[in-house]
Amino acid sequence: MPRGRRKGDHDSKREEIxxxxxxxxxxxxxxxxxxxxxxxxxGCSTGVLMHYFKTKAEMLLYSKNLMFDRAHERMKQAAANGHGPERLLAMTRELLPLDAASIARCRxxxxxxxxxxxNPxxxxxxxxxxxxxxxxFAAVITDLQATGTVSAxxxxxxxxxxxxxLIDGIASQAATNPRSWSPADVEATMSRYLQSLMTSAA
Amino acid sequence: MPRGRRKGDHDSKREEIxxxxxxxxxxxxxxxxxxxxxxxxxGCSTGVLMHYFKTKAEMLLYSKNLMFDRAHERMKQAAANGHGPERLLAMTRELLPLDAASIARCRxxxxxxxxxxxNPxxxxxxxxxxxxxxxxFAAVITDLQATGTVSAxxxxxxxxxxxxxLIDGIASQAATNPRSWSPADVEATMSRYLQSLMTSAA
Amino acid sequence: MPRGRRKGDHDSKREEIxxxxxxxxxxxxxxxxxxxxxxxxxGCSTGVLMHYFKTKAEMLLYSKNLMFDRAHERMKQAAANGHGPERLLAMTRELLPLDAASIARCRxxxxxxxxxxxNPxxxxxxxxxxxxxxxxFAAVITDLQATGTVSAxxxxxxxxxxxxxLIDGIASQAATNPRSWSPADVEATMSRYLQSLMTSAA
Amino acid sequence: MPRGRRKGDHDSKREEIxxxxxxxxxxxxxxxxxxxxxxxxxGCSTGVLMHYFKTKAEMLLYSKNLMFDRAHERMKQAAANGHGPERLLAMTRELLPLDAASIARCRxxxxxxxxxxxNPxxxxxxxxxxxxxxxxFAAVITDLQATGTVSAxxxxxxxxxxxxxLIDGIASQAATNPRSWSPADVEATMSRYLQSLMTSAA
DNA sequence: TATGAATGAGTCTTCATTCAT
DNA sequence: AATGAATGAAGACTCATTCAT
Incomplete structure (x- = not known):
């Protein structure tokens, strides 16, 4: 049994925190x-937290980045998996407030x-x-421009x-009052915007 | 010589704070x-602040509402003065981050x-x-629907x-990095969006 | 019409305060x-209070003494008017918690x-x-000793x-819980105590 | 090696405070x-106090109750150990201001x-x-009534x-001016009162 | 006289951080 | 690695007192 802990243990504790x-x-x-x-x-003592993070600020920053990166990862997946005009919409779906979990993330x-x-x-x-x-998004748009789906x-x-x-704005409003944006409204809004984007000539 | 202070003094001090x-x-x-x-x-003592506001929370709320309401007032003016398709754009101009002052407000x-x-x-x-x-915005859109400028x-x-x-989203991004949104980009974005709105059939 | 106020005005304001x-x-x-x-x-400004009293401490002391002296005065009257064995009881009645006003004073x-x-x-x-x-009380007891009502x-x-x-003790308890000492209990207690005093040989 | 501190440590610290x-x-x-x-x-920082008591008010209440309960405990002991007519007197002795420590408690x-x-x-x-x-006291008096020492x-x-x-009254006066009540006076007062109680017919 | 805005030292309380165990 | 007691600076807020009007 090795004395030292695995790197994974340390990291997974940080995620848990x-x-x-x-x-x-x-x-x-x-x-x-x-x-x-x-x-x-x-369910632990404060000492633990300070053991895994030097300061509270570091802890907060790590927490935020974790939330952000999880969403970004899924959005990247959607970009990789998607095809054609649906691709952009699939990507936004990973960032928009569509269910309890994503609303929490927006908040x-x-x-x-x-x-x-x-705080610069x-x-x-x-x-x-x-x-x-x-x-x-830019990368995918460039792709779509190559296929002519989006104006060059x-x-x-x-x-x-x-x-x-547009995503941030919807997220921000849903953060304050989730009931003001039903999943259908969110999707319709994004869908129409992307549609107009792909139609746009200039 | 009036004994008490004028109401205006009190209110203007609150605005100053x-x-x-x-x-x-x-x-x-x-x-x-x-x-x-x-x-x-x-340039005063802390006591003054507590004299004009019962708690710090009240002070912050008042400050935020003041910023908000000043912008809202100007936006309402723009709604009243504007005509035709330009009206909506003029309104958004009062809320978007277009110069130092409005960027500060967004922040x-x-x-x-x-x-x-x-904090519910x-x-x-x-x-x-x-x-x-x-x-x-809804009121103005209803107006525009009456004249056929916007689909009923x-x-x-x-x-x-x-x-x-869309305004909030741009504001939020400009808050973090003002250089990422030039005034021209902001206007163009809003303008194109409103254009597509007025063209939209559904 | 004299410029300065009467001494009485000043004093009566202090009493009012x-x-x-x-x-x-x-x-x-x-x-x-x-x-x-x-x-x-x-119904006045704080300035008034500081005008009539140099410090808050002085104000509190004055207030306490006023309450005290009013009761003392009435007790002295009772001493002057009373006769025979009833005299002491009549005096205590002015100091005991027997009604709302006297309970307030005890408090x-x-x-x-x-x-x-x-605070020495x-x-x-x-x-x-x-x-x-x-x-x-001592003076009246001395009187009663002269007439043989109280043992010399x-x-x-x-x-x-x-x-x-005994008065202070009853007052203290009534201050905390007025219902624990009915006027009848108070009077009976004091009466019995004074009775035993006048019977006492040593 | 125990992880947490003993309960006793916590409580004894509270008493120390x-x-x-x-x-x-x-x-x-x-x-x-x-x-x-x-x-x-x-000889410690203010933080310690707030660590052991949520608020200052709680701290004061605890302190008062501790003083009170210590005296009450000893008075109960005296009630348990005492016999006959002396019992009541022995109990009062634990509550009266008879030495420096008890005078301090009265204060x-x-x-x-x-x-x-x-403060209701x-x-x-x-x-x-x-x-x-x-x-x-009532319980002991009931006992004494059973043996006929006190009138039923x-x-x-x-x-x-x-x-x-009576105890409270003496305590209150001794609090203000300890020299006005010598231990002998205190004891004699209480003793005579209890004597008269046990003689009393009504 | 009277006002009440201003002062600023003082209050209790919170909290991130440290450290002996 | 973990504990949680201890620290002490900083926090918001209170309040008797002063003073210009």
Whole structure:
């Protein structure tokens, strides 16, 4: 039996902590999400948290990135698997608030976003993450331009930004009031937007 | 010589405090926007702030509402003054991040939004405010449907929500990285979206 | 019309403030009896209070003494008017908790008493006031010894202290729970005690 | 090696804090007994106090109850051990101000009492504790009635209240000025009162 | 005199972080 | 690796007192 723990153990504990962190934030808000509360949610002592993360800030950042990256990964999968005009829509489906879990994710990202305002370092990090989404959309749009599905005159990056903006906006509103955006409304909105994009000549 | 102070004095002081609050939030982030820091920004003692607001939470809420309402007022003006297809675009211009001041406002609203997550009372209040924007757009869309500029088959409220979502999304991205959205990009995005709306048949 | 106010105006305002102070203490407890609350009760500004009293401590002391002295005055009257064995009982009646007003007074004195603990200056002042009661009882006892109603062997001051102790004890208990001491119980207790005193040989 | 601390450690720390609290109150008065001062007395940081007590109010209540209960326990012992007519006197001795320690306790209870005025919740709690004393006296009086030492016509609870009232009154006066009540005076007073009680026919 | 806005030291309380066990 | 007691700086808030009007 080896003395030291596997790398995996360490990482999976960090993920477990991140999940507890998110649960607490959703329940109590970011302001009241103290380390003690998260430890209680985990069923462990605060010392554990500080053992796996040097500071609380690092813990929050890790948690946010984990949420973000999980969604990004699935969106990348959708990009890889999709074909034809449906591809973009399939990608957005992984980022939009369509069920309880994705609404929770939107809320979390909104909460973290608010924290980043006025904190240049965090804002830069957030912006870098956002770019991953945008570039992925841009890449697919470039693909679609090659097949003529999307007009070659459009700027893939800008169109990517536009799609992400619409996603973020819906996410933000659904975060405040999930009942204002039914899954059908969400899908219809995105679908119509993408349709118009693929029809657009300029 | 009047004994008591004028009502106006009291209210204008509250606005002055709200402006200082916003300045501090933009500079230091919401977490570090303590009452002491805001007092320093105002050039007064912390006691003053508590004299004009019972709690810090009330102060923040007032500040946010003030920012929101100022923009809403201008947007309503644009709705009243505008004519024809340009009307919707003119309205969005008052809410989009097009210059330093409006970018600051977007940042503030993003910061406050994050605070509301996990706080049902705040979320409800925020949602009520958001509805003001949406209803205003819906009203104008209804007008445009009467003149045939917009298809009568569209649901004004849903279309209002969609416009607001796009605005919020752009605002959110510009909050993180203003350079990613030039004023021209912003306008073009909004313009094209509204164009497609007015062309839309379903 | 003379410029300055009468001494009486000044004093009667101080009494008015003292009464408001007592009302607030009874309602909110001594800890929460701030100057602002008292001003509100008076229907005036805090400035007025500081005009008539240099400090809050002075205001509290004045209020307590006023309550105390009013009762003492009536007790002295009872001493002057009473005759024979009834005299002592009549005196105690002015100090005991027998109705709403006197229960309120007992509560106030209890509250002030608690404040004096750990404050040598206040304790000395309070002790001096208490002596007034005791000496009055002692004087009457001396009278009663002259007529043979009370044994000459008893120490008038000590007996005075004992009577006051019993009064204070009943007052203290009635302050906490007025229902535990019906007026009849109070009177019977005091009456029996004084009876035994007048019968006592040593 | 046990992971968690023993229950005893936690409770004994609470008692240690309570003792420090009392020392500070006696020295500085209740108003000036801040958490910082108590921490200084303990030789620890303020955080420790909040670790063992959720609020300052809880800390004060615990301290008062501890003082009260310690005396009550000894009084109950005296009730259990005593025989015949001496029993009641032995019980009162545990509650009366007869030496430095008991005078300190009387002062503390006086200080806490003052705090309770105007605070219904605290008053109710205090009244419940007082009843413990009274019931204990009543129980012993009932015993003595069975042996004919005390007249069966007397109401045990009322007589218990009367004894407690006298004790409280003496305690209250000794709190203000300990020199006014020598131990001999205290004992003689109580002794004579109890004597008269046991002689009483009605 | 009277006002009540302003002050700022002081209050309790929270909390991320450290550290002995 | 884990515990949770201890730290102490920072937090929001209170309040007696002052002072310009």
């Amino acid at each position: 991140a999940d507890a962190t998110c649960k607490v934030i959703l329940r109590s808000g970011i302001e009241k999400s103290g380390i003690a509360e998260i430890a209680r949610e985990m 979390l990202l909104t909460a973290f976003m608010g924290l980043a305002i006025g 370092a965090l804002m830069k990090l957030q912006d870098k993450r956002d770019l991953l989404h945008i570039k992925q 005159k459009l700027d893939p990056m800008l169109e990517g930004r536009r799609i992400c903006a | 709200a402006d200082a609050t916003c300045k501090v939030i933009l500079r230091s982030g919401i977490e570090k926007s303590g009452i002491a820091e805001i007092a320093r920004e105002m 503030l609203l993003t910061a406050f939004m994050g605070l509301a997550i996990g 009372a705040l979320m409800k209040l925020q949602d009520k405010r958001d509805l003001l924007h949406i209803k205003q 088959k569209l649901d004004p409220m849903l279309e209002g929500r969609r416009i607001c979502a | 003292a009464d408001a102070t007592c009302k607030v203490i009874l309602r909110s407890g001594i800890e929460k009896s701030g100057i602002a609350e008292i001003a509100r009760e008076m 106030l004195l209890t509250a002030f008493m608690g404040l004096a603990i750990g 200056a206040l304790m000395k002042l309070q002790d001096k006031r208490d002596l007034l009661h005791i000496k009055q 062997k008893l120490d008038p001051m000590l007996e005075g202290r004992r009577i006051c102790a | 309570a003792d420090a609290t009392c020392k500070v109150i006696l020295r500085s008065g209740i108003e000036k007994s801040g958490i910082a001062e108590i921490a200084r007395e303990m 503390l209870l006086t200080a806490f009492m003052g705090l309770a005025i105007g 919740a605290l008053m109710k709690l205090q009244d419940k504790r007082d009843l413990l004393h009274i019931k204990q 016509k007397l109401d045990p609870m009322l007589e218990g209240r009367r004894i407690c009232a």
